Amino acid sequence: xxxxxxxxxxxxxxxxxxxxxxxxxxxxxxxxxxxxxxxxxxxxxxxxxxxxxxxxxxxxxxxxxxxxxxxxxxxxxxxxxxxxxxxxxxxxxxxxxxxxxxxxxxxxxxxxxxxxxxxxxxxxxxxxxxxxxxxxxxxxxxxxxxxxxxxxxxxxxxxxxxxxxxxxxxxxxxxxxxxxxxxxxxxxxxxxxxxxxxxxxxxxxxxxxxxxx
Amino acid sequence: xxxxxxxxxxxxxxxxxxxxxxxxxxxxxxxxxxxxxxxxxxxxxxxxxxxxxxxxxxxxxxxxxxxxxxxxxxxxxxxxxxxxxxxxxxxxxxxxxxxxxxxxx
Numbered sequence: 001x002x003x004x005x006x007x008x009x010x011x012x013x014x015x016x017x018x019x020x021x022x023x024x025x026x027x028x029x030x031x032x033x034x035x036x037x038x039x040x041x042x043x044x045x046x047x048x049x050x051x052x053x054x055x056x057x058x059x060x061x062x063x064x065x066x067x068x069x070x071x072x073x074x075x076x077x078x079x080x081x082x083x084x085x086x087x088x089x090x091x092x093x094x095x096x097x098x099x100x101x102x103x104x105x106x107x108x109x110x111x112x113x114x115x116x117x118x119x120x121x122x123x124x125x126x127x128x129x130x131x132x133x134x135x136x137x138x139x140x141x142x143x144x145x146x147x148x149x150x151x152x153x154x155x156x157x158x159x160x161x162x163x164x165x166x167x168x169x170x171x172x173x174x175x176x177x178x179x180x181x182x183x184x185x186x187x188x189x190x191x192x193x194x195x196x197x198x199x200x201x202x203x204x205x206x207x208x209x210x211x212x213x
Numbered sequence: 214x215x216x217x218x219x220x221x222x223x224x225x226x227x228x229x230x231x232x233x234x235x236x237x238x239x240x241x242x243x244x245x246x247x248x249x250x251x252x253x254x255x256x257x258x259x260x261x262x263x264x265x266x267x268x269x270x271x272x273x274x275x276x277x278x279x280x281x282x283x284x285x286x287x288x289x290x291x292x293x294x295x296x297x298x299x300x301x302x303x304x305x306x307x308x309x310x311x312x313x314x315x316x317x318x
Contacts, residue, residue, distance in 0.1 A: 075279035
């Protein structure tokens with residue numbers, strides 16, 4: 001994904017948004033609040049009209065009308081439509097509900113539950129599993145650790161690592177420790193541009209972390 | 214994904230818009246039943262265009278901005294969904310009003 005330009009009226013959010021992902025790798029995207037991380041993902045998926053965006057897989061531009069077949073996206077807020085039953089969402093995404101229950105047994109009682117009957121954390125976990133097991137070569141996860149119980153965070157990280165074996169995953173979250181422990185490479189958005197992160201000092205330089213001591 | 218799944222997803226996506234459209238269509242049908250007139254038939258469609266534009270604007274203002282991604286992940290685009298909903302709404306109006314005109318000569 002390259003050359004992303006996002007403007008809201010007079011305000012320019014992104015001028016040189018760029019990110020890349022490879023099969024077998026987890027790419028972490030960092031940035032302060034309002035830096036444009038979610039805007040970039042929403043623009044990529046066609047949920048936000050932007051001035052310019054180029055999306056390609058293996059250097060071939062992809063048809064953005066059917067981008068969901070190549071990239072599955074977990075947005076920041078609720079994914080599954082209000083009122084839809086959990087098993088129906090799994091059926092539509094072609095994901096086996098009972099394999100999910102094997103991993104998270106507490107969901108056995110939610111097979112027939114509409115999404116609004118689940119707590120925020122439960123819904124997040126179900127949606128994360130749904131996206132990560134949907135049929136696509138790439139996944140983008142926007143704040144996957146938000147609302148998830150601390151006891152489940154390790155499960156989520158393990159699931160991301162598992163799926164990254166034969167998929168490309170881009171992930172962003174404010175839980176810096178979780179991101180840095182799961183990501184193979186890191187980018188940071190600052191002043192409208194994406195910059196690759198090689199060491200902790202890069203994050204300090206771009207204003208994402210405070211200098212220690 | 215089957216054709217039935219696509220139709221059901223389109224109806225779910227455009228539920229609010231179709232509901233407002235259905236109320237408008239029924240009001241038009243009721244007026245046409247009380248006074249059969251070709252001019253009124255045409256007026257219904259002209260006003261429908263304006264009502265649809267306003268509904269579209271209002272629905273998009275109040276809809277959760279991320280609600281679209283469930284559909285996009287399934288390979289459905291916002292444009293296709295929106296066009297399908299508008300077509301279904303206009304088709305319903307056309308069928309209702311034409312049947313009134315046909316049955317009342």
